[in-house]
Amino acid sequence: MFTRMSDxxxxxxxxxxxxxxxxxxxxxxxxxxxxxxxxxxxGSLPRTNLYEDGDHFEVRxxxxxxxxxxxxxxxxGNYLEISGTRAADSPDGFKVHRTERGSNxxxxxxxxxxxxxxxxxxxxLKDGILYLMLPKTEAARPKQITIK
Amino acid sequence: xxxxxxxxxxxxxxxxxTRELRSAIxxxxxxxxxxxxxxxADMPGVIKEDISxxxxxxxxxxxxxxxxxxxxxxxxxxxxxVEYARSFSVPQTIDIEKVEADLKDGVxxxxxxxxxxxxxxxxxxxxx
Numbered sequence: 001m002f003t004r005m006s007d008x009x010x011x012x013x014x015x016x017x018x019x020x021x022x023x024x025x026x027x028x029x030x031x032x033x034x035x036x037x038x039x040x041x042x043g044s045l046p047r048t049n050l051y052e053d054g055d056h057f058e059v060r061x062x063x064x065x066x067x068x069x070x071x072x073x074x075x076x077g078n079y080l081e082i083s084g085t086r087a088a089d090s091p092d093g094f095k096v097h098r099t100e101r102g103s104n105x106x107x108x109x110x111x112x113x114x115x116x117x118x119x120x121x122x123x124x125l126k127d128g129i130l131y132l133m134l135p136k137t138e139a140a141r142p143k144q145i146t147i148k
Numbered sequence: 149x150x151x152x153x154x155x156x157x158x159x160x161x162x163x164x165x166t167r168e169l170r171s172a173i174x175x176x177x178x179x180x181x182x183x184x185x186x187x188x189a190d191m192p193g194v195i196k197e198d199i200s201x202x203x204x205x206x207x208x209x210x211x212x213x214x215x216x217x218x219x220x221x222x223x224x225x226x227x228x229x230v231e232y233a234r235s236f237s238v239p240q241t242i243d244i245e246k247v248e249a250d251l252k253d254g255v256x257x258x259x260x261x262x263x264x265x266x267x268x269x270x271x272x273x274x275x276x
Contacts (some may be wrong), residue, residue, distance in 0.1 A: 047227040053220030060216070062227055064192040064254035089255075093184060094179035101175045101255075102188055114225065128254015130193030 045108045046082070046130075055141045057112055057134040064102070064128035065089065071125065073132065075118040082130070083107035114140035172230040174210065174256075182268055185242070185260040191232050192254035199256060203244050209235040210256070241266030 015132045051058040061082055071084040088103035090096065116134040123148065179186040187208075191199070194212035202209045211233040243263040250257050 049225045049227060050223040051218070051220035052223050057223075058220060060227075062192040064190040089188065090177065091179055094181045094186065096178055097178035099177045101177050101188060125253070127195055127251075128190070132225065138220075 010087070044080050045106050046084075048082070048108070050110075050112075052113070055136050057114075057116060057132075057136065058119040059110075059130075059132040059134065061130040061132075062128065063125070066125075066128075068085070068125045073123055073130075074120075075116060075121055075134070078115045079109065080112055080116075080132075080134070081107065082107040084140075108115065154158055163210050169213070169218075169229060169231045172232050173234050174212075176234065182262075183229070184262060185238070187236070187260065188257040189232075189234070189256045189258075190254065191219065191251075194251075195254075196251050199249075199251065201247075201249055201256075201258065203238065203242070203247065206237055206240055208238045208258075208260075209233070212256070214236045239266070 046061045048059060048061045048062050051060075059080065061084075063084060066084050066086050070087065071082070074081040074083075082105065085105045086103050090099070112134070115135050115137045120135045122133040124133075134140075174189040174191050176190075177186075177188040179188075189210060191212045191214070193214040193216065197214040198214070199210070211231065213229075213231050215229050238260065239262075241262050242260045248259040248263045
C-alpha cells in the first residue's frame with residue numbers, strides 16, 4: 001500500500017534508475033553496430049554526415065576504394081543524390097580467404113534543410129572520403145538584423 | 149525519501165569524461181597465391197602518417213586513427229572520428245623484410261610475400 005507520497009516518489013526513483021540502465025545498454029549496442037563496416041556487403045550504403053555552417057552545408061560520405069570517375073553527385077534545389085560504383089579489386093589468380101569489402105553499386109538521396117546553389121557547389125575526394133561544399137541560395141542564407 | 153536521494157546521488161557520482169575515441173573494425177579482404185598474401189582493408193579518412201602496421205611473433209596488427217576537422221553544426225552524423233584496429237594471425241613464413249603497404253582512396257593494401265623456403269616447389273621425379 002502506498003500511503004505516503006514518499007513511497008510513490010521512491011518507486012518512481014527506482015524506475016528512473018532502471019530506465020537509465022536500460023538506455024545505457026542499448027547505447028552500447030548501437031555503439032558497436034554503428035562502427036561496423038559501412039560500405040561493405042551488397043546493398044549497403046555509404047555513411048554520410050551533414051554539417052551546417054551559416055551560409056553553406058557540408059556533406060561528407062565514406063566512400064573507400066572508389067575513384068572519382070565512379071562517383072556521381074546530383075543537386076537540384078534541396079535534393080542531393082550521391083551514387084557510385086565500387087569496382088571489384090580482387091586480383092586474378094589468387095585464392096580468396098576473406099571478402100568483407102565487396103563490390104557494389106549504390107545510390108543514396110537526401111533532402112537538405114534548405115535550397116543550395118548547384119552552380120557553386122564543390123566536391124573533393126580525399127582518402128576515401130567525399131567532401132561536398134554546398135553554398136545555400138541567397139534566399140536561404142541567414143540575415144543579420146540590426147537592432148534599432 | 150532518503151533512499152531516493154541516495155539513488156540520485158549515485159547517478160551524479162559518475163565522473164564526466166572527455167569523449168573517447170571510438171574503435172572500429174575495418175572490413176578486410178584477404179587473398180593468397182603461391183608467392184604472397186594480400187590484405188586489403190577499408191580505412192576511409194585515415195591519412196598515411198596515422199596508420200601503423202606491426203608484425204610481431206606471428207601477429208599482424210593494423211591500426212589507424214581518423215580525425216576530422218569539424219566545423220559547423222552537425223545536422224546528422226553516421227560516422228565520426230574513430231580508431232581502426234584489427235589483428236590477424238600470419239604464418240611465420242612471411243618475409244617480414246619485404247612486406248609492402250600502400251594507401252589509396254582510403255584502402256590500405258598490404259603485400260606479404262612468403263619467404264623462399266615456404267614457396268611450393270615442384271619435385272622432379274627421377275626415373276629409376
